[in-house]
Amino acid sequence: MTRLPAGSQPDIPVARDMRESPISAGEGTSVRHALWVRFIHWIVAASFLTLAFSGFVILMCHPRLYWGEVGNDLTPALLELPISRNHRHGAWTTPSPFFDSPGSPVSAGRTGDIFNQNGWGRSLHFLAAWFLVVPGGAYLLAGTAGGHFRRHLVPRAGELTAQGMRREITDHLRFVVRAASGGPQYGLLQKFAYCVVVFAALPLAVLTGLAMSPAITAALPFLSGMFGGFQSARTIHFAASILLVLFLFVHVVMVIASGFRRQMRAMTLGDPR
Amino acid sequence: MNPNFLITRRNALITGLASVGGWLLPGCSQPMPPTYGNLLRMGDNLTYAAHRALLPGQSLAREYRPGDVSSFPATGTLNPGDPDNPNASEEYRRLQQESFAGWRLVVEGLVSRPGAYSLADLKRLPSRSQITRHTCEEGWTAIAEWTGVPLSRVLDAAGMRPSARFVSFYSYDDWADSIDLLDALHPQTLLAYGMNGRDLPVPHGAPVRLRVERQLGYKSMKYLRRLVVRDTFDDGGAQGNIRNGWAWYTGI
Numbered sequence: 001m002t003r004l005p006a007g008s009q010p011d012i013p014v015a016r017d018m019r020e021s022p023i024s025a026g027e028g029t030s031v032r033h034a035l036w037v038r039f040i041h042w043i044v045a046a047s048f049l050t051l052a053f054s055g056f057v058i059l060m061c062h063p064r065l066y067w068g069e070v071g072n073d074l075t076p077a078l079l080e081l082p083i084s085r086n087h088r089h090g091a092w093t094t095p096s097p098f099f100d101s102p103g104s105p106v107s108a109g110r111t112g113d114i115f116n117q118n119g120w121g122r123s124l125h126f127l128a129a130w131f132l133v134v135p136g137g138a139y140l141l142a143g144t145a146g147g148h149f150r151r152h153l154v155p156r157a158g159e160l161t162a163q164g165m166r167r168e169i170t171d172h173l174r175f176v177v178r179a180a181s182g183g184p185q186y187g188l189l190q191k192f193a194y195c196v197v198v199f200a201a202l203p204l205a206v207l208t209g210l211a212m213s214p215a216i217t218a219a220l221p222f223l224s225g226m227f228g229g230f231q232s233a234r235t236i237h238f239a240a241s242i243l244l245v246l247f248l249f250v251h252v253v254m255v256i257a258s259g260f261r262r263q264m265r266a267m268t269l270g271d272p273r
Numbered sequence: 274m275n276p277n278f279l280i281t282r283r284n285a286l287i288t289g290l291a292s293v294g295g296w297l298l299p300g301c302s303q304p305m306p307p308t309y310g311n312l313l314r315m316g317d318n319l320t321y322a323a324h325r326a327l328l329p330g331q332s333l334a335r336e337y338r339p340g341d342v343s344s345f346p347a348t349g350t351l352n353p354g355d356p357d358n359p360n361a362s363e364e365y366r367r368l369q370q371e372s373f374a375g376w377r378l379v380v381e382g383l384v385s386r387p388g389a390y391s392l393a394d395l396k397r398l399p400s401r402s403q404i405t406r407h408t409c410e411e412g413w414t415a416i417a418e419w420t421g422v423p424l425s426r427v428l429d430a431a432g433m434r435p436s437a438r439f440v441s442f443y444s445y446d447d448w449a450d451s452i453d454l455l456d457a458l459h460p461q462t463l464l465a466y467g468m469n470g471r472d473l474p475v476p477h478g479a480p481v482r483l484r485v486e487r488q489l490g491y492k493s494m495k496y497l498r499r500l501v502v503r504d505t506f507d508d509g510g511a512q513g514n515i516r517n518g519w520a521w522y523t524g525i
Contacts, residue, residue: 062412069337069406072413074344093351093476098342098417098469105344109351109476118410119518120313126525127316214408215487215524219328221335230406230414 031183032270040135050128057121060084069229084115152184155191177257182272201243208237304438304506306521321522330455334486337404337416345415347476350446353496365445373480382502385432392480398422403461409490419484420467425458436504445496449509461486489523
């Protein structure tokens with residue numbers, strides 16, 4: 001791995017510090033991470049870790065994924081995950097059909113015990129979700145209204161050149177990491193990653209989560225409909241969470257690679273040194 | 274200017290907090306599920322309060338077509354009359370042997386006409402059929418047609434008192450649970466005696482189970498034996514959700 005010191009390679013079109021480059025930021029922006037951004041970053045970080053952990057525990061109880069509205073141990077699965085003993089289905093009574101017609105849906109009774117920690121798992125998941133939805137919603141509002149997204153997250157028209165993108169991609173492939181700027185001056189791929197997380201993956205995880213709520217979908221039926229049913233929403237919820245966990249892994253690797261101490265100072269104290 | 278009328282930041286803050294407190298205090302006297310200081314139960318209560326404040330109270334859960342009826346696992350107790358069952362009920366076994374002819378649903382508490390309803394009594398009341406999705410807390414779903422009497426009809430027949438707030442349920446397999454009046458009077462909340470056009474099978478809660486369509490499956494108690502109308506929250510004790518580590522409100 002190569003780490004370039006801050007201030008080197010002045011030809012890189014992405015600024016590391018607004019004092020060095022006019023591209024990085026405009027009128028009156030601070031180089032530092034704003035206090036409200038730092039605050040919400042850590043609340044959402046704690047919430048996400050709790051959601052990922054409790055979500056995994058919930059998935060262990062029924063580690064089968066389906067598409068559509070219906071899915072259970074008596075119907076075929078799209079995907080079976082060997083993450084708990086429950087994926088082997090346990091023991092069931094002989095299935096009996098509901099109707100006399102051939103191919104009738106059946107009923108069978110579960111005779112064995114299964115792994116199920118959803119009592120605390122679900123309550124912890126929804127408690128943590130409040131700390132994603134409320135600060136996350138505030139972040140989206142403030143980021144839109146205050147110009148944070150426009151200034152720092154959404155790539156500028158001038159940035160989206162073929163040359164700049166090629167350089168960004170080759171740098172990443174060769175693992176050339178620029179030193180931390182200590183503020184919201186992001187590279188092009190970094191902006192893409194943050195935009196996908198902020199505007200797509202996290203909202204998708206929240207919406208598919210709400211689409212699994214029987215009370216919320218009774219009031220807002222389109223929520224379930226837009227994802228093609230409860231089980232489709234559950235499968236997309238899982239896919240979004242996998243994407244977010246992968247992002248978290250790359251994010252932490254990049255924080256370490258670009259200067260862990262400086263990045264942590266920048267995201268906690270707001271001190272870019 | 275009289276300094277007493279200066280609106281300082283501190284005064285504004287104190288006045289603001291006091292008025293918020295005054296607004297919250299009557300809220301404290303409203304019956305809410307107890308949290309026992311447990312953070313998870315506080316989260317459950319927050320979700321419950323938010324649902325009740327933000328969602329329309331009488332919106333219907335989606336209903337499906339007959340062709341959507343699916344295979345349906347039976348979980349938990351499969352037969353309370355089975356002597357191998359840890360919660361085996363001798364009384365249930367006797368009722369089952371005579372096809373539930375002697376079964377009675379006891380209705381008591383804050384009602385002017387407490388009583389016991391036979392299966393025939395319930396079937397004489399207006400019935401409703403609905404094809405709905407059962408959403409299990411484990412993560413699976415299934416669709417079935419349920420036929421029964423809306424709980425609101427039974428509460429009407431029993432003469433529910435105006436002070437009623439919750440309806441508690443008790444089952445032959447020793448569970449206790451309750452729902453608030455918004456769910457109890459919901460048009461899709463049934464005392465169901467039929468499933469997919471036949472009598473309710475024993476593994477699915479015969480002779481009568483509850484259907485609460487806007488909450489998770491475990492609120493739809495099987496093997497009903499008694500219901501009690503109350504004006505305060507009752508956690509069901511050792512047989513209830515909360516003491517067993519489960520959320521009482523499961524609209525999510």
